[in-house]
Amino acid sequence: MADACTDSWQMSALQRGVFADILSQAITGELIGMANYAAMVRLYRDPENQQDVLTRATTELGHSERFSQAARELGVNPIVNLEAPYWLRIRTSFLRHADANDVIACLVIQEVMLESFAFSMYHAVADVADDRLATVFRSVGDEEEGHGDHAIEELRIALAADRDGLERKIETLHDDVMTTLAEMLAAKDSVEHCGLCHGECVKGSLQHVGLDRASLRGLALNRYLRTLDRIGVRGERSLAWVARLPA
Amino acid sequence: MTTFPAPVFAALGHQESWSQIAAIVHALRAPTHPPLTEAELREIVPWIPPRTVSRLTVAAAPGGRPVHGIYIDTFITPDELARRPTRRVLDKVRDGIKAAEREGARVATLGGFTSILLEAMVREPEGGMALTTGNSLTAALIVRGVERAAHLLGRNLEAETLLIIGATGDVG
Numbered sequence: 001m002a003d004a005c006t007d008s009w010q011m012s013a014l015q016r017g018v019f020a021d022i023l024s025q026a027i028t029g030e031l032i033g034m035a036n037y038a039a040m041v042r043l044y045r046d047p048e049n050q051q052d053v054l055t056r057a058t059t060e061l062g063h064s065e066r067f068s069q070a071a072r073e074l075g076v077n078p079i080v081n082l083e084a085p086y087w088l089r090i091r092t093s094f095l096r097h098a099d100a101n102d103v104i105a106c107l108v109i110q111e112v113m114l115e116s117f118a119f120s121m122y123h124a125v126a127d128v129a130d131d132r133l134a135t136v137f138r139s140v141g142d143e144e145e146g147h148g149d150h151a152i153e154e155l156r157i158a159l160a161a162d163r164d165g166l167e168r169k170i171e172t173l174h175d176d177v178m179t180t181l182a183e184m185l186a187a188k189d190s191v192e193h194c195g196l197c198h199g200e201c202v203k204g205s206l207q208h209v210g211l212d213r214a215s216l217r218g219l220a221l222n223r224y225l226r227t228l229d230r231i232g233v234r235g236e237r238s239l240a241w242v243a244r245l246p247a
Numbered sequence: 248m249t250t251f252p253a254p255v256f257a258a259l260g261h262q263e264s265w266s267q268i269a270a271i272v273h274a275l276r277a278p279t280h281p282p283l284t285e286a287e288l289r290e291i292v293p294w295i296p297p298r299t300v301s302r303l304t305v306a307a308a309p310g311g312r313p314v315h316g317i318y319i320d321t322f323i324t325p326d327e328l329a330r331r332p333t334r335r336v337l338d339k340v341r342d343g344i345k346a347a348e349r350e351g352a353r354v355a356t357l358g359g360f361t362s363i364l365l366e367a368m369v370r371e372p373e374g375g376m377a378l379t380t381g382n383s384l385t386a387a388l389i390v391r392g393v394e395r396a397a398h399l400l401g402r403n404l405e406a407e408t409l410l411i412i413g414a415t416g417d418v419g
Binding site for chain 2: 219221226229235236240245247
């Protein structure tokens with residue numbers, strides 16, 4: 001990745017358009033995160049955990065507002081679309097597990113899969129964006145990283161109690177949710193239009209701001225596998241899962 | 248519930264060619280999925296962190312006590328092998344050692360290009376796991392071979408002059 005856009009005043013219209021589409025993804029993703037955490041309140045019986053997920057929902061809302069503010073300062077209008085095909089697919093999967101009162105599945109989707117995607121994308125964008133935009137992406141990325149530790153610990157405990165059971169569950173979730181996330185950054189889309197780009201798919205224009213699709217996807221994959229390692233999932237199993245992801 | 252014995256040793260390595268990598272990925276990929284092209288593999292494989300790829304049990308002799316181990320692939324790519332060692336490559340070796348530690352291995356052998364970490368005298372990572380490149384064992388076997396040859400020929404090694412070819416190499 002090269003050619004960072006370190007000064008927003010010198011940014012071309014094309015570069016602004018790329019950042020507008022990236023911000024569309026970020027804002028929509030944060031609002032999906034907010035809705036996911038809010039849906040988890042009913043999964044907990046104790047007020048402490050209820051308050052915790054509610055706080056996280058508020059944090060995600062705060063992230064989306066910071067991205068919206070950054071878009072205003074950049075002079076672009078991001079598209080916010082909670083019905084965007086990929087995000088709708090992820091949200092539908094999440095709700096299915098929330099409706100089944102499956103806290104572990106919800107944690108895996110939100111804290112392992114979506115967090116890996118967000119953390120890696122935000123930091124990659126922060127590395128090439130101008131100072132103001134970089135600060136927003138980097139600080140939100142750092143906050144995403146911070147609140148995942150508690151969930152990782154919960155998943156480690158679940159793995160210690162039933163290794164095979166949890167690994168099977170993560171595998172099923174991987175085939176569903178991670179496949180969708182991988183498609184979002186794959187060379188070929190499985191949907192006609194992602195519902196968030198202003199015109200043609202932004203994946204073909206990322207190089208104008210010093211990013212590239214393959215690196216973004218690779219960074220997310222790397223982060224995801226490292227998180228699975230932290231939980232204690234066997235390396236040979238997670239390797240087999242990622243080998244099945246769409247190219 | 249599946250249980251697997253804690254490994255005593257870990258062998259770290261990498262693949263020499265993209266065709267070897269393709270063979271591994273295709274073996275793992277479901278038959279219903281189309282095979283990945285080399286270009287697609289080049290997009291994905293460099294980002295895979297070092298991890299256990301297989302578990303193995305070996306014995307020094309038939310009927311001997313089985314010893315459990317793991318093979319950790321560092322996913323150092325053939326392209327990275329062709330270049331001078333970079334920080335990224337050294338980090339992959341270090342991450343491979345950390346993966347061995349996570350598994351509970353007591354000793355790790357750095358095979359192929361991964362031995363660069365010890366040969367370059369780069370500071371070893373923190374932790375109590377023993378590291379070997381296999382060079383010490385090779386040198387010890389050579390010494391044993393020379394001793395045995397001298398014994399078979401009825402010659403006293405202390406009275407002999409020894410020529411070592413390749414003495415300045417890492418095994419020498």
